[in-house]
Amino acid sequence: MDVQTLTYLFVGASFALYIGIAIASRAASTSDFYVAGGHVHPVANGMATAADWMSAASFISMAGIIAFLGYDGSVYLMGWTGGYVLLALLLAPYLRKFGEFTVPDFIGRRYYSGTARVVAVISLIVVSFTYVAGQMRGVGIVFSQFLDVEITWGVIIGMGVVFFYAVLGGMKGITYTQVAQYCVLIFAYLVPAIFISMLVTGVPVPQLGLGATVADGSGLSVLEKLDRVLVDLGFGPYTDGSKSTIDVFAITLALMVGTAGLPHVIVRFFTVPHVADARRSAGYALVFIALLYTTAPAVGAFARLNFIDTVHDQAYESMPGWFKSWEDVGLIGWLDKNADGVIQYAPGAPFEGLPTYDDARGSNGERTLVNPPTDSANEVYVDRDIMVLANPEIARLPAWVVALVAAGGVAAALSTAAGLLLVISSSVSHDLIRNTFARQLTDRQELRYARIAAAVAIGVAGYLGINPPGFVAQVVAFAFGLAAASLFPAILMGIFSFRMNKEGAVAGMVTGLVFTFAYIVYFKFVAPEHNHEGYWWFGISPEGIGAVGAALNFATAAVVSRFTPAVPAEIRTLVDNIRVPRGAEEPHMH
Amino acid sequence: MNSQEKGRAYWRANLKLSAVLLAIWFTVSFGFGVLLVEPLNRIDFFGFPFGFWWAQQGSIYVFIVLIFVYAFAMRRLDRKYDVDEREG
Numbered sequence A: 001m002d003v004q005t006l007t008y009l010f011v012g013a014s015f016a017l018y019i020g021i022a023i024a025s026r027a028a029s030t031s032d033f034y035v036a037g038g039h040v041h042p043v044a045n046g047m048a049t050a051a052d053w054m055s056a057a058s059f060i061s062m063a064g065i066i067a068f069l070g071y072d073g074s075v076y077l078m079g080w081t082g083g084y085v086l087l088a089l090l091l092a093p094y095l096r097k098f099g100e101f102t103v104p105d106f107i108g109r110r111y112y113s114g115t116a117r118v119v120a121v122i123s124l125i126v127v128s129f130t131y132v133a134g135q136m137r138g139v140g141i142v143f144s145q146f147l148d149v150e151i152t153w154g155v156i157i158g159m160g161v162v163f164f165y166a167v168l169g170g171m172k173g174i175t176y177t178q179v180a181q182y183c184v185l186i187f188a189y190l191v192p193a194i195f196i197s198m199l200v201t202g203v204p205v206p207q208l209g210l211g212a213t214v215a216d217g218s219g220l221s222v223l224e225k226l227d228r229v230l231v232d233l234g235f236g237p238y239t240d241g242s243k244s245t246i247d248v249f250a251i252t253l254a255l256m257v258g259t260a261g262l263p264h265v266i267v268r269f270f271t272v273p274h275v276a277d278a279r280r281s282a283g284y285a286l287v288f289i290a291l292l293y294t295t296a297p298a299v300g301a302f303a304r305l306n307f308i309d310t311v312h313d314q315a316y317e318s319m320p321g322w323f324k325s326w327e328d329v330g331l332i333g334w335l336d337k338n339a340d341g342v343i344q345y346a347p348g349a350p351f352e353g354l355p356t357y358d359d360a361r362g363s364n365g366e367r368t369l370v371n372p373p374t375d376s377a378n379e380v381y382v383d384r385d386i387m388v389l390a391n392p393e394i395a396r397l398p399a400w401v402v403a404l405v406a407a408g409g410v411a412a413a414l415s416t417a418a419g420l421l422l423v424i425s426s427s428v429s430h431d432l433i434r435n436t437f438a439r440q441l442t443d444r445q446e447l448r449y450a451r452i453a454a455a456v457a458i459g460v461a462g463y464l465g466i467n468p469p470g471f472v473a474q475v476v477a478f479a480f481g482l483a484a485a486s487l488f489p490a491i492l493m494g495i496f497s498f499r500m501n502k503e504g505a506v507a508g509m510v511t512g513l514v515f516t517f518a519y520i521v522y523f524k525f526v527a528p529e530h531n532h533e534g535y536w537w538f539g540i541s542p543e544g545i546g547a548v549g550a551a552l553n554f555a556t557a558a559v560v561s562r563f564t565p566a567v568p569a570e571i572r573t574l575v576d577n578i579r580v581p582r583g584a585e586e587p588h589m590h
Numbered sequence B: 001m002n003s004q005e006k007g008r009a010y011w012r013a014n015l016k017l018s019a020v021l022l023a024i025w026f027t028v029s030f031g032f033g034v035l036l037v038e039p040l041n042r043i044d045f046f047g048f049p050f051g052f053w054w055a056q057q058g059s060i061y062v063f064i065v066l067i068f069v070y071a072f073a074m075r076r077l078d079r080k081y082d083v084d085e086r087e088g
Helices: A003-024 A030-038 A042-053 A056-098 A103-110 A114-146 A151-201 A222-233 A245-261 A263-270 A275-293 A296-311 A321-329 A386-394 A399-437 A443-466 A472-476 A478-496 A502-526 A542-562 A569-578 B003-035 B037-041 B050-080
Strands: A332-334 A357-361 A367-369 A380-382
Touching: A003 A151, A003 A399, A030 A151, A030 A263, A030 A399, A030 A443, A042 A151, A042 A263, A042 A275, A042 A399, A056 A103, A056 A114, A056 A245, A056 A263, A056 A275, A056 A296, A056 A386, A056 A399, A056 A478, A056 A569, A056 B003, A056 B050, A103 A114, A103 A263, A103 A399, A103 A478, A103 A569, A114 A151, A114 A263, A114 A399, A114 A443, A114 A478, A114 A502, A151 A275, A151 A296, A151 A386, A151 A399, A151 A443, A222 A296, A245 A263, A245 A478, A245 A542, A245 B003, A263 A275, A263 A399, A263 A478, A275 B050, A296 A386, A321 A332, A321 A386, A332 A367, A386 A399, A399 A443, A478 A502, A478 A542, A478 A569, A502 A542, B003 B037, B003 B050, B037 B050
Parallel strands: none
Antiparallel strands: A332 A380, A357 A367
16 A cells, blocks of 8 residues: 555544544533543553643654754753653642642632733633644644645644544543554654664664664764764764753753643643642653653654765765655755755755745756855755654655654644643633633533633634744744743742732733743844844843743742732631642532 | 641651752753763763763653652652541
């Protein structure tokens, strides 16, 4: 069977599985809908958290980013895993003991303030929507590349599937489909990685293969060879970074704190039966995440090596099929600057801007580009996102592996999109409609609002996926900065400080959010020409500014709380209560 | 100890444990993986420059261990200070 038939088969079978699970686990109450009734086993919750967490960006883009950034790519590896330590030690067990449905629930109750709740809802919606649009786009890209349908139709099919199981099953349906999606995506990630590690080094474990000797008789290890090859071509060595130490530090910190502050991750820990389960479950989640995250740097390094081997100093005519098929899609471009028919790969952009083709073919059969060339010796443009998707083809793996990767990419995007849509709809139905405007709702009415909110959120997310505003791709990474600067400090102080009052918390959240937002908007949209080290405060890029935003949040809250009325006695009792596990009930106690 | 003193002692023990584990968390990631990466890279560790290994592999393994150590140690503290959940 050819790749396309196999892909239809794999993706179709996985969809049937998700829908079957959703029908088997429909939600009957708001507790089912928001927190799966609080009965999820910690290992299952760990798996669901991993699928929830690992988005299309982790699955498709991360290894490619690391392949091209080398050491600098470490910020994503440490940043997106280290946050789980903060979550497990500082937030998850206490929030589970608190036993409500949403993050704004906690902030609203702990800070005895509707304003605090609404500020939390706004932060949550801003963070989650920027994120979810990127997921819908990811579904669309996989569909258009592997199933040969328009991106628009890809997004609509993805929306349909998510609609079915998120609206019907709520958190309960999502949890068990996410368990299945985790299995699909991790299998799809590891199989090609193991094959490629075998091919390059003869070692079947990619994590060890990254340090092993290349099987080409040179006697060099993978990283030594990569360093040498890159330096020969004029790049910096792979294992050295080009970002400044302070920026690496700030970005890593912002991603860690942001991870711990992401609402769709936090709520997963409301679904386990006990406080002790919330602690353990974070550990299982990180094990499942680490399987992919420790493999990604190996995949990235092998991919870079294979790519250079295949492309550099080779005639265009001898390029394999994948090179030409990605060129057809517009993600690879070659500009034969010295007109020798041979591809030269070197540092720097080959031409200005993204590749723009006319409809003609050059003398070697390549698609001709209209972009003005740059001065660099580099002739080839390659989109980082194709590394994982093209890897099986680059390494000449069988067609079923390619189809598997497509199914994995779709699983990664759908699972994250569903988790995000759920927190958006719970915040709207529970925090805004029920707890702010219409306190008289019955459980059944609230459940209906939750389903309507989920349906509307899917529609908006789908619209953004089909018509991405130019800034979506850039902004997704900043969801972390915003979560770090707004939600994380407020929750942390709510647990660890008796003295933190509503005035302090609200002032802190608003300061952190406004500062971070303004810094990012200034450098990304108002004055993008200033977006480099010389203009950044303390040399910290917009990606890392969330760390400073979080610090400002803490500082503002501490100062304001000193000069404003003390916390009421019943809140002190509440804090005392969440600090001990005993008495954790089912997560609803209104 | 009365229950209030017990509660306070439990919280102090919890904070101490968390502080130690977070110090390790900081050391392996920001210490070995970021601040000390250059000197450590001069050491070869199974084919990896050592600092690079901490940044892309080692720190993640340590994170996992930290969470399980915390979960295990906290369960013992819960029982010791008699604040554990009654399994339902």
